[in-house]
Structures are given as structure tokens and as C-alpha cells.
Amino acid sequence: MRPSPVRLLNILVPVKRAVDYAVKIRVNPQQTGIDTNVKHSMNPFDEIAVEEAVRLRERLKTAVKSIQAVTIGPSKSSETLRTALAMGADSAIHVELPDSSAAPEPLAVAKTLRAIIQRKQENSEPIDLVILGKQAIDDDLGLTGQMLAGLLGWPQATFASKLDLDLDKKSALVVREIDGGGEEIQCRLPLIVTTDLRYLLCNTEPRYASLPNIMKAKKKPIEKLTAADLGVDLTPQLEMLKVAEPPKRIGGGKVDSVDGLIAKLKEAGITAV
Amino acid sequence: MGKYKGASSTVLKPKTTHQVSEIVKWCHHRRIGIVPQGGNTGLVGGSVPLNNELILSLSNMNKVRSFDPVSGILVADAGCILQALTDYIAPHNHIMPLDLGAKGSCQIGGNVSTNAGGLRLLRYGSLHGSILGLEVVLPDGTVLDQLTTLRKDNTGYDLKQLFIGAEGTLGVVTGVSILTPAAPQASNNLILALPSFDNVLSLYQIVKRQLSEILSAFEFIDRTAYELAVRHNQGRALNDDDVQGAECFVLVETSGGKREHDEEKLTTLLETLLDADQPLINTGVLSQSPAQFSSLWALREGVTEAVSKEGKPYKYDISVPLSSFKRVVDGTREHLRSKGLLGEHAVKHVLGYGHVGDGNLHLNVVASEYTQEIQDALEPYIFEVVASHRGSISAEHGIGAMKTHALHYSKDAVSISLMKRIKEMFDPRGIMNPGKVIA
Numbered sequence: 222m223r224p225s226p227v228r229l230l231n232i233l234v235p236v237k238r239a240v241d242y243a244v245k246i247r248v249n250p251q252q253t254g255i256d257t258n259v260k261h262s263m264n265p266f267d268e269i270a271v272e273e274a275v276r277l278r279e280r281l282k283t284a285v286k287s288i289q290a291v292t293i294g295p296s297k298s299s300e301t302l303r304t305a306l307a308m309g310a311d312s313a314i315h316v317e318l319p320d321s322s323a324a325p326e327p328l329a330v331a332k333t334l335r336a337i338i339q340r341k342q343e344n345s346e347p348i349d350l351v352i353l354g355k356q357a358i359d360d361d362l363g364l365t366g367q368m369l370a371g372l373l374g375w376p377q378a379t380f381a382s383k384l385d386l387d388l389d390k391k392s393a394l395v396v397r398e399i400d401g402g403g404e405e406i407q408c409r410l411p412l413i414v415t416t417d418l419r420y421l422l423c424n425t426e427p428r429y430a431s432l433p434n435i436m437k438a439k440k441k442p443i444e445k446l447t448a449a450d451l452g453v454d455l456t457p458q459l460e461m462l463k464v465a466e467p468p469k470r471i472g473g474g475k476v477d478s479v480d481g482l483i484a485k486l487k488e489a490g491i492t493a494v
Numbered sequence: 495m496g497k498y499k500g501a502s503s504t505v506l507k508p509k510t511t512h513q514v515s516e517i518v519k520w521c522h523h524r525r526i527g528i529v530p531q532g533g534n535t536g537l538v539g540g541s542v543p544l545n546n547e548l549i550l551s552l553s554n555m556n557k558v559r560s561f562d563p564v565s566g567i568l569v570a571d572a573g574c575i576l577q578a579l580t581d582y583i584a585p586h587n588h589i590m591p592l593d594l595g596a597k598g599s600c601q602i603g604g605n606v607s608t609n610a611g612g613l614r615l616l617r618y619g620s621l622h623g624s625i626l627g628l629e630v631v632l633p634d635g636t637v638l639d640q641l642t643t644l645r646k647d648n649t650g651y652d653l654k655q656l657f658i659g660a661e662g663t664l665g666v667v668t669g670v671s672i673l674t675p676a677a678p679q680a681s682n683n684l685i686l687a688l689p690s691f692d693n694v695l696s697l698y699q700i701v702k703r704q705l706s707e708i709l710s711a712f713e714f715i716d717r718t719a720y721e722l723a724v725r726h727n728q729g730r731a732l733n734d735d736d737v738q739g740a741e742c743f744v745l746v747e748t749s750g751g752k753r754e755h756d757e758e759k760l761t762t763l764l765e766t767l768l769d770a771d772q773p774l775i776n777t778g779v780l781s782q783s784p785a786q787f788s789s790l791w792a793l794r795e796g797v798t799e800a801v802s803k804e805g806k807p808y809k810y811d812i813s814v815p816l817s818s819f820k821r822v823v824d825g826t827r828e829h830l831r832s833k834g835l836l837g838e839h840a841v842k843h844v845l846g847y848g849h850v851g852d853g854n855l856h857l858n859v860v861a862s863e864y865t866q867e868i869q870d871a872l873e874p875y876i877f878e879v880v881a882s883h884r885g886s887i888s889a890e891h892g893i894g895a896m897k898t899h900a901l902h903y904s905k906d907a908v909s910i911s912l913m914k915r916i917k918e919m920f921d922p923r924g925i926m927n928p929g930k931v932i933a
């Protein structure tokens with residue numbers, strides 16, 4: 222059997238625009254959600270995913286043919302794509318939602334990503350690797366990667382802290398975060414990888430966008446699509462009834478003496494055994 | 495800094511202006527020296543007793559008296575910590591007109607008494623402008639109540655100005671009325687790497703012209719200072735390759751009312767800088783999130799900490815013309831080399847950083863130990879250099895106990911004699927912060 226020619230790698234990195242983690246979250250007055258009129262930035266887990274894709278290229282050089290960032294969200298989400306492009310992605314896809322529409326749910330997001338991957342397949346630029354954050358810090362659901370793997374029937378390596386590719390064998394060696402340590406697994410490509418925070422400990426932090434790269438990023442192409450173009454329905458299936466802050470913690474008190482303490486304990490209904 | 499050590503046995507912590515007045519009255523009567531003390535974060539020993547003076551700590555006077563969210567005028571006790579005031583007015587969308595590394599422990603009364611400068615001076619001006627009124631206990635215990643909240647008041651001599659930067663030698667500041675600006679709605683910052691110091695001036699001109707009213711800081715860090723900060727884990731902004739070709743770095747901050755507007759201006763600026771035929775900058779980074787915004791600032795603010803971790807610092811805070819920043823730093827290094835003091839055995843680094851916008855250079859000499867030999871090599875050398883530029887030997891740190899002997903390098907005989915007469919008139923018994931500023 223003659224060896225199949227080594228095909229160059231196409232990487233897809235889905236990213237999400239989320240309320241910045243440094244911002245203090247407040248419930249909006251209508252109690253329908255949080256106040257979103259605050260600073261947003263790229264979901265930190267996705268930032269790690271972009272960083273890893275760019276590092277793969279730095280390690281594998283020309284073997285990585287393309288790094289594409291994709292986001293689903295309102296017009297402002299394109300800023301998040303620009304950040305990904307400035308960090309080193311080559312091009313981007315923006316599935317644009319009306320500014321007023323509700324945030325899509327993981328299943329809808331996964332179906333949208335599947336549609337994009339299938340489109341790429343048809344245009345003969347098949348995706349070999351999807352790297353995305355293990356969860357977004359706004360809803361903390363942590364489902365999209367797994368659902369996407371399920372829909373595509375691809376292997377998944379979740380909560381990854383280390384990723385090595387063997388292009389000849391078309392396989393990946395991934396270290397996953399599990400309770401009490403790491404688990405090393407081998408997967409074949411194409412593959413879904415979701416990134417965990419430990420990337421930060423194993424490597425240095427995600428890079429700053431350098432000025433020349435920011436300027437270059439402005440010239441990189443962003444393809445705009447709608448849900449209709451992809452034949453997906455992003456309407457949420459869940460209805461948010463009410464969002465409220467957790468009850469305020471009531472602080473403890475000080476007692477002057479042992480007798481005072483005993484009196485308090487008795488008051489609370491605690492007696493000696 | 496562990497350079498000064500007092501021998502006082504008593505600290506009093508009054509809670510009201512009346513108590514301060516009673517204490518000062520008693521000390522006046524008994525001729526007991528008083529050192530007013532705020533957060534004790536000063537760098538020139540102004541808040542440290544030289545002998546066994548009574549320490550008058552304002553820490554317990556820490557209440558906000560009033561805040562008017564319409565005019566932005568804040569009236570507070572002198573002992574309020576700067577950060578606490580910042581947090582107090584933040585919900586009203588206002589910020590303090592000054593910000594400095596010690597904000598978590600320095601007190602507003604101390605800021606006023608030392609006329610603290612800091613990182614926002616370029617934008618909001620010095621305290622001589624933003625302080626609207628003061629309440630001061632005079633050296634005989636009388637309370638001078640000038641705690642007005644008027645922006646305009648041309649009725650005779652502006653007495654409060656005398657206490658701003660007097661370092662507690664004319665009285666004890668107990669209350670402060672300060673004008674606070676509206677909080678900017680959008681902030682950005684970037685660090686630029688420059689191939690040569692000579693470019694800093696042209697860069698400053700371009701940045702000032704293009705960013706105009708949104709420019710809020712323009713800070714300079716030389717390569718030595720940058721590398722020290724990186725080595726001592728104060729952050730990392732650029733790739734190692736980008737650091738290699740750079741002689742110095744500049745941190746630019748913008749604060750404006752609308753993010754899109756600011757970003758458009760920044761983009762135009764960056765295009766101008768990067769597309770120029772002879773670029774003034776090698777490269778740079780632009781913060782993409784609040785976290786990155788803070789880490790870029792941490793790098794600049796962390797230079798101070800890095801210097802202390804590296805060794806024993808001799809710190810000079812001078813005002814000299816912008817164009818001579820590098821010459822002063824290099825000159826000092828060469829001077830130390832010619833004395834055979836440069837190397838691991840004595841002086842490890844000579845570095846410069848500071849506020850370009852204010853013409854304020856922090857010249858730091860990091861030695862392995864404090865020695866008389868190094869001290870003698872540095873002084874009066876540096877003071878003479880400053881005097882030759884008609885600069886200031888203390889731009890924002892004050893005179894305190896450290897630089898009283900060198901005051902004449904920045905003030906002529908006429909000025910010093912007038913200062914002495916003012917001191918004599920306010921404090922004939924010499925009980926207020928003795929030995930400081932003018933001795």
C-alpha cells in the first residue's frame with residue numbers, strides 16, 4: 222500500500238465574546254439576566270484555544286495550512302474575531318445574530334459549527350482539528366465541545382492541558398485534566414479538543430496582540446454568514462424566568478465570655494451530648 | 495525603605511479635628527516636637543521622626559464628610575486612604591484626580607502635604623489645582639478652616655496653597671476638599687518599544703497631537719528598568735525578540751468617553767506610527783481586555799518593587815528637560831564607572847523611568863549594599879547635574895529629611911530665606927515636623 226500523502230492541517234477555533242472576567246457581574250433591574258453594558262472580551266478558555274492553535278503552527282510550521290476562528294453572536298462579536306486574528310488566526314467566520322436576539326444554546330451552537338465544518342468539507346478544505354474552550358465563563362455550561370463531537374461522530378479530548386500531534390500517523394496525544402492528576406490519551410484526527418486552564422501552568426500565558434499583528438488583523442478576511450445561510454435554528458429552547466443574586470451572607474457575632482458562648486449555643490438549640 | 499529610624503516613644507491617634515487641636519496646643523505649650531504622619535509611604539523620610547518627637551497619626555480620622563455627585567467635590571478627613579476614597583466615589587462615576595503606586599496605604603492628607611504627583615498628573619494636573627479647600631491645625635493649635643467647596647475664590651492670598659507640599663512643617667492638615675473628575679467610560683493602554691531614546695520626544699509630540707484629549711498617561715521605562723521588572727515577575731509584555739532591539743519603552747494610556755471614538759483615534763495613530771518611512775517604534779502591544787490593561791500597568795508600576803528586590807536602591811526623583819533624560823542616566827552610569835563603583839561588588843544597575851508628560855525622571859541606582867562611598871559618588875554629583883539643567887532635585891517625592899541639605903540646588907538664597915521667614919511666622923517654636931524641608 223502506498224503511503225497516503227501528508228495532507229496539511231486545517232484548524233478551526235470557535236471563540237465566544239463574553240463579559241470580561243475582571244468585571245463585577247450585576248443582575249439587571251428587570252431580573253431577566255445580567256447587566257451586559259460592561260466591558261466584554263474573549264472567553265478566557267477560548268483565548269487559550271487560540272493560543273494553542275498558534276503554538277501548533279509555531280511548532281509544526283507549514284504543516285498547519287490554516288487557522289480559522291469562528292464566532293456566533295451580535296455585530297460586536299467581530300471584535301473578538303479581530304483579537305483572534307491579531308493573535309495569529311488567518312481568517313474568520315462570523316455567524317451574525319441580530320443585536321436583540323438571545324444568546325444561543327450549546328446544542329444550537331454545536332449544530333452551527335457542524336454546518337460550518339460540513340461546508341468546509343464540501344469546499345474541499347476539510348477541518349482536521351477543532352480547538353475550543355472547555356466552557357464559556359458567562360453561562361458555564363461546558364457542553365458545546367462534547368455535543369459537536371457527538372454530532373460529527375468525531376473523537377473528543379476534553380479538558381486538555383497538553384496537545385501533541387503526529388501528522389504521519391494522523392493522531393494526537395492529549396493530556397487531560399482529571400481528578401488528582403492527568404490522563405494521557407491518544408486520538409485519531411479529525412478531533413475535537415476542549416482546553417482547560419492548566420494550559421496556563423504548562424505554558425506561558427496567551428500572548429498580547431502585537432501592534433503589527435493588530436494592523437495585519439484588520440486586513441484579514443472575516444466571512445459573514447447568517448443562521449439561515451447555514452440552515453440552522455438558533456432560537457433558544459429554554460426560557461429564563463428569573464435571575465437573582467444569592468442571598469447576602471449574614472455575618473457572625475462576637476461573644477465576650479465562655480458563658481456568653483454557651484448562652485448563644487443554647488439559644489441556637491445546641492445542647493451537650 | 496528602612497533608611498530612617500525614629501526614636502519616638504509615643505504615637506497619638508486622634509479621631510477629631512478638635513482632638514488634634516488640643517494635642518497641638520499642649521505640644522506648643524510644652525515645646526514638644528510633632529511629626530504628623532499619614533500612611534508613612536513617603537520616600538524621603540518626611541513622616542519619620544528624627545529624634546524623639548511625638549508622632550501624630552491621622553489614621554483614625556478616616557471619614558468622608560460629604561460628596562456632591564453633581565460637582566464632583568469630595569470633602570474628607572485627612573486620614574482617608576486614597577484607595578478607600580476611590581472606592582467611595584466609584585459608584586457615582588467619579589475618580590480621584592491622583593493615582594500612585596502606594597494608593598492602598600497612603601492617605602489623602604499625606605498626599606496633600608507632600609503634593610503627591612503620580613500617574614494621572616498629565617491628565618488632571620497637580621493638587622495645587624484640584625484641592626479646593628483645606629482644614630489645618632496650625633502649630634499653636636488654632637484651627638484654620640478653609641474647607642470651602644468653591645472653584646473660584648479670588649479673595650486675597652490663597653493660604654491653603656502654602657500647606658500643599660509643606661510636608662507638615664506649617665501645620666497638620668485634618669480635612670481636605672478636592673475636586674474629582676468624572677470617571678472615563680473607556681480606557682486603553684499600550685506599550686511601545688523604541689529603537690532609540692531620541693525617538694521618545696518625537697513620539698510624544700505625535701501621540702499628543704493625535705490622541706489629544708484622550709491621552710491620560712505617557713510613561714517612559716528604559717531597557718534596564720523593563721528587564722528588571724520582567725525578571726522580578728512584574729509581568730511580560732513583549733516577546734524576547736522584540737525586547738532585544740529596543741532601547742526604551744513607552745506606556746501610553748487613553749481615557750475617554752466613548753470606546754469606538756478612542757479606538758478609532760488609536761488605530762489612526764498606530765497606522766501613522768507603523769507605516770512611517772522611518773518608524774519611531776519597533777513594535778508594541780495593545781491591551782485587549784481589562785486584565786491585560788492591568789498587567790501592562792503592573793509592569794510599569796512594578797519597576798519600583800523590582801528595584802527593591804534586586805538590591806539596595808538609591809532613588810532620585812528629579813525634574814529635568816525631557817531631552818536630557820537619557821544623558822542624565824548614562825552620565826550617572828559613566829560617573830560611577832569612572833569611580834570604579836560599577837559592577838556586582840557595588841552598583842549593579844543604573845536605570846531610569848518616569849513620567850515623560852511631566853518631565854519627571856526617576857533615576858534609580860541599585861547597589862548591593864548602602865555604602866558611604868556610593869553615596870559620596872552620587873551626591874552632590876546628581877544634584878549638580880540637575881542644577882545645571884535648572885531642574886528640580888525632587889519632582890514629586892518632596893524634601894523630607896533626605897534632601898534638606900540639597901535644597902539650595904533647586905531654590906536660590908532669596909527663596910530659601912523667604913521660606914524660612916514663612917516657617918518662622920507660622921511656627922515660631924519650631925515644633926512642627928522639626929528638621930524637615932528647611933533645617
